[in-house]
Amino acid sequence: MKKYMEILKKCPLFFSIDEEDLQKMLRCMQAKIVFFNKKYTVLAEGSSARYIGIVLSGSVQIIQIDYFGNRSILGNITQSGVFAEAFACAEAASIPITVVANEPCEIMLIDSKHILYTCSNHCSFHQQLIFNLMRDLATKTISFHQRIHITSKRTTREKLLAYLTAVAKEKNSDSFDIPFDRQELADYLEIDRSGLSVEISKLRREGIIVCKKNHFRLL
Amino acid sequence: MKKYMEILKKCPLFFSIDEEDLQKMLRCMQAKIVFFNKKYTVLAEGSSARYIGIVLSGSVQIIQIDYFGNRSILGNITQSGVFAEAFACAEAASIPITVVANEPCEIMLIDSKHILYTCSNHCSFHQQLIFNLMRDLATKTISFHQRIHITSKRTTREKLLAYLTAVAKEKNSDSFDIPFDRQELADYLEIDRSGLSVEISKLRREGIIVCKKNHFRLL
DNA sequence: GAATATCTGTTGAATTTTCAACAAAAGGAG
């Protein structure tokens, strides 16, 4: 567990909790670490909402697939990021989304009952954990607002530009990588892949963007 | 303040807090009550993210308006519901949404610093408040997932049917009112109003729905 | 490095949405 300390200290769930307490806490919560290969399912839609996940290495995608097989990508969680916490915290019966490994990754899974309810040891840092969870959920809510700001645009071009400017703003640079390939970006923006490619080409010809693979630059 | 007790006891922020404590708490937090007429702005985009709002009577809509003036409706908050809590809890500088009164309404506003940080009186129920806030945010996150499930559909018909079946499921009945007029429903589903009317007429002719104004019935 | 699989860009046709404009219906004010 020790080798993951630096990563866990950056996890929003554990802010303001010192390393010693964190070690104790993880043992107390019976945190387990699981490895997944690329494209493997970390949590499947319909499975128990018991677990809260933390990405130790690699990255995962949060996806929704409807009855027709259409995929929506809700987000991308990278190192130190948390996922599935909303369903656990709301004590939902099951999760309405699927989490898949984007690349080989190590995932920490914690049973939410150890987080939501104080253990018999009355860990003093438990209140801090709840507070951190609240902040994390608030941050997630804001990121959903941003996603809606992007996907509510009506045309492919507007969605794409709204997305790219949002990423540029977040990364504080006009030059950046995006965490999606073309099909994934289309599924994130809720548009057709081929239409997306057409629009990227247009923006390139018009001199508005430069891009190579998943690296973009706004001009 | 007393006349609002029954409403506040149903507010997710105050679950498991008894009436006596709640009274004290509200005084301690300097909660203020403001009245708004229909269509008036309760909180404007860009304003301080300091306040958490609670609907005491009437209802409010959470909306986003982009540079072209296109409105997206993110949700509808009714009696005992909470709004703007995510921005306050994440300590955002300003709010990226606008809250407008849907009808005449009474709103309680609480400065979030009184919620997030313990007061000098060390109110014992403060921890419960944080826990409630966390649950509330988790619930909101889930409702965003549901909204995305609806708006990610590609056609007007699919969006409309996904929305109607979701409401029917929530209300546990095939017959229900929706909180939107046609333009608002279009702005919630991210589609064109006239296209929506066309689709409603089609579904009516096909005998899939019955509707009158904002009352719908699925067959 | 050759063979194979995956990803990306392009095209044209079909479908759908958007937009503007108007008429009918419903609601509110006096």
Next chain:
DNA sequence: CTCCTTTTGTTGAAAATTCAACAGATATTC
């Protein structure tokens, strides 16, 4: 009740998206 305003439904034309199919580019495997 009548006038006026707002909401809803309808239409056709323009614009945009989706879909299927394919070719070139890029990775991956052996």
